[in-house]
Amino acid sequence: MTWTREPVWAVTATYNEAENLPELAEGMRHLPLPPKLLVVDDNSRDGTGEIADALAAADPEHFAALHRPGKMGYASAHLMGIQYALDHGAQTVITMDADLSHDPARIPAMLERLGAADVVIGSRYVPGGGTVNWGVDRRLLSRTAGMLLRLASGMQVADPTSGFRAYRAPMLHAAKFRRVRQEGYAFLSEMLFRCVRAGGTVAEVPIIFVDRRAGQSKLSKTIILEAIGHLFTVAARRITGWRP
Numbered sequence: 001m002t003w004t005r006e007p008v009w010a011v012t013a014t015y016n017e018a019e020n021l022p023e024l025a026e027g028m029r030h031l032p033l034p035p036k037l038l039v040v041d042d043n044s045r046d047g048t049g050e051i052a053d054a055l056a057a058a059d060p061e062h063f064a065a066l067h068r069p070g071k072m073g074y075a076s077a078h079l080m081g082i083q084y085a086l087d088h089g090a091q092t093v094i095t096m097d098a099d100l101s102h103d104p105a106r107i108p109a110m111l112e113r114l115g116a117a118d119v120v121i122g123s124r125y126v127p128g129g130g131t132v133n134w135g136v137d138r139r140l141l142s143r144t145a146g147m148l149l150r151l152a153s154g155m156q157v158a159d160p161t162s163g164f165r166a167y168r169a170p171m172l173h174a175a176k177f178r179r180v181r182q183e184g185y186a187f188l189s190e191m192l193f194r195c196v197r198a199g200g201t202v203a204e205v206p207i208i209f210v211d212r213r214a215g216q217s218k219l220s221k222t223i224i225l226e227a228i229g230h231l232f233t234v235a236a237r238r239i240t241g242w243r244p
């Protein structure tokens, strides 16, 4: 199947990101070929949803907004956004956080690499990548998670829990992404594992991940526990060859 990169959509999930969304939108708008930014908002109480609607009303070519009635989770917001983007003709889907940790300026480099891979990860752990403002605890947690995941899954990916990614549309279909039920970090590693199991190739492009400066973190400790549980599931599936 031939794959053309255009149109490119970027999906971002938001919950109370009013302080960050305008700057993210500006960053997207200034890209040489701006992807269409789809905001999936969970009825934020700080007006994020209204900001997304205003962007979509003013520039429907480059912005779109979806609304859910309440906070229903990062993963399901992404699944809904990805599905919507594909339904509206996206050939490439980028996923990114709205809190400015994922710099839109890295998107062109990621898309460039997508020419020779099915998934490109914006990676903190390849040469040139890194994290800014992360304490020792988060660095250790993230590194350990990556190491255990490589061990359990056999995937040779330096940053399997990075949420900054570009997927080719046929890869998403082949990975049967709609079946993913995990949340948070486990959602990210599950998406990647499915791509690799479906024969997809993965490339990594360095990013500097800047910890959020505004707004609050939403990913809870239970999400970290779920990610640990996911390690065992992945290892079992690798050993038995089971492909749900």
Ligand SMILES: Nc1nc2c(ncn2[C@@H]2O[C@H](COP(=O)(O)OP(=O)(O)OP(=O)(O)O)[C@@H](O)[C@H]2O)c(=O)[nH]1
Residues within 6 Å of the ligand: 012, 013, 014, 015, 016, 017, 040, 041, 042, 071, 072, 073, 074, 077, 096, 097, 098, 099, 101, 211, 212, 216, 217, 218, 219
């Ligand atoms: N729609 C929606 N978005 C969410 C939900 N939970 C998190 N998000 C968004 O998902 C992205 C990632 O969440 P963060 O809270 O930044 O998670 P994190 O990066 O691990 O945590 P921090 O380091 O504190 O930023 C952000 O854009 C959030 O607004 C949710 O339940 N629904």
Ligand SMILES: [Mg+2]
Residues within 6 Å of the ligand: 097, 099, 101, 212
């Ligand atoms: Mg964040």
